[in-house]
Amino acid sequence: MNALELKDVRKQFGAAQIIRGANLAVAQGERLAVIGPNGAGKSTLFNLISGRFPASSGEIVLNGENITRLKPYQINRRGLARSFQISNLFVHLSVYENLRCAVLWSLGYKYSFWQRLGGLRDAHERVEIVLEQIGLQRQRAVLAGVLSYAEQRALEIGITIAGGANVILLDEPTAGMSRSESDAAVELIRKVTIGKTLLMVEHDMSVVFGLADRIAVLVYGEMIACDTPANIRNNAAVQAAYLGGADEEAA
Numbered sequence: 213m214n215a216l217e218l219k220d221v222r223k224q225f226g227a228a229q230i231i232r233g234a235n236l237a238v239a240q241g242e243r244l245a246v247i248g249p250n251g252a253g254k255s256t257l258f259n260l261i262s263g264r265f266p267a268s269s270g271e272i273v274l275n276g277e278n279i280t281r282l283k284p285y286q287i288n289r290r291g292l293a294r295s296f297q298i299s300n301l302f303v304h305l306s307v308y309e310n311l312r313c314a315v316l317w318s319l320g321y322k323y324s325f326w327q328r329l330g331g332l333r334d335a336h337e338r339v340e341i342v343l344e345q346i347g348l349q350r351q352r353a354v355l356a357g358v359l360s361y362a363e364q365r366a367l368e369i370g371i372t373i374a375g376g377a378n379v380i381l382l383d384e385p386t387a388g389m390s391r392s393e394s395d396a397a398v399e400l401i402r403k404v405t406i407g408k409t410l411l412m413v414e415h416d417m418s419v420v421f422g423l424a425d426r427i428a429v430l431v432y433g434e435m436i437a438c439d440t441p442a443n444i445r446n447n448a449a450v451q452a453a454y455l456g457g458a459d460e461e462a463a
């Protein structure tokens with residue numbers, strides 16, 4: 213079973229066709245990068261998958277279940293978690309508390325007293341695991357607002373994976389980072405997504421080619437190619453429409 217499938221998904225805002233029939237099948241454990249020029253519809257595609265916008269037509273299937281008409285929290289509970297370009301952190305809470313909120317939310321912190329006690333213990337253990345994964349154990353008590361930029365982005369990734377979702381959507385996870393910070397972020401993303409399915413929108417071609425098993429190319433709302441990095445690099449249509457010299461930069 214695929215982790216995620218899009219079947220002829222379309223989105224229009226008024227008369228403007230923004231996504232023009234996207235078809236995609238992402239296998240369990242696969243890492244897929246979505247690339248394309250500014251305004252191609254990449255964020256819109258993520259907004260459709262995560263339920264923020266309803267699709268105009270077509271079908272979105274997560275872990276075998278049709279999620280096309282579900283709300284974001286319902287999709288989240290079914291195993292899909294998403295990070296945002298814009299920071300999603302509680303800046304006045306500590307690193308630990310930020311992660312704890314994310315874990316408790318995913319556990320559905322609203323049941324009976326006894327379940328809640330069990331839930332709290334589970335949450336603590338889960339937070340410890342995520343802290344270790346994102347390398348922020350020593351900053352656990354630090355307020356999120358005073359972390360370095362790269363640490364904040366690592367915490368956001370931690371919050372995204374904290375609930376144990378099997379499909380992770382990352383929107384430009386290395387935006388605004390220096391080369392060395394983004395190299396470290398690639399390693400972090402690789403580590404925390406082992407055994408999970410990753411979809412990411414990313415403009416930095418060295419990140420894309422460093423992480424992705426497959427690359428989907430979106431141009432004006434149409435997916436013009438979806439293939440291995442090597443094939444995308446050599447795809448004439450992709451080069452003409454978008455990639456240009458960017459592959460040389462990444463090589």
Ligand SMILES: Nc1ncnc2c1ncn2[C@@H]1O[C@H](COP(=O)(O)OP(=O)(O)OP(=O)(O)O)[C@@H](O)[C@H]1O
Binds near residue numbers: 249250252256
């Ligand atoms: N809520 C909306 N209402 C109307 N038009 C929208 C809406 N959201 C996005 N669009 C339009 O859809 C098009 C695609 O935007 P989108 O943000 O998805 O592109 P993108 O590929 O993510 O771009 P970038 O790389 O610059 O982030 C743009 O022309 C944008 O103006």
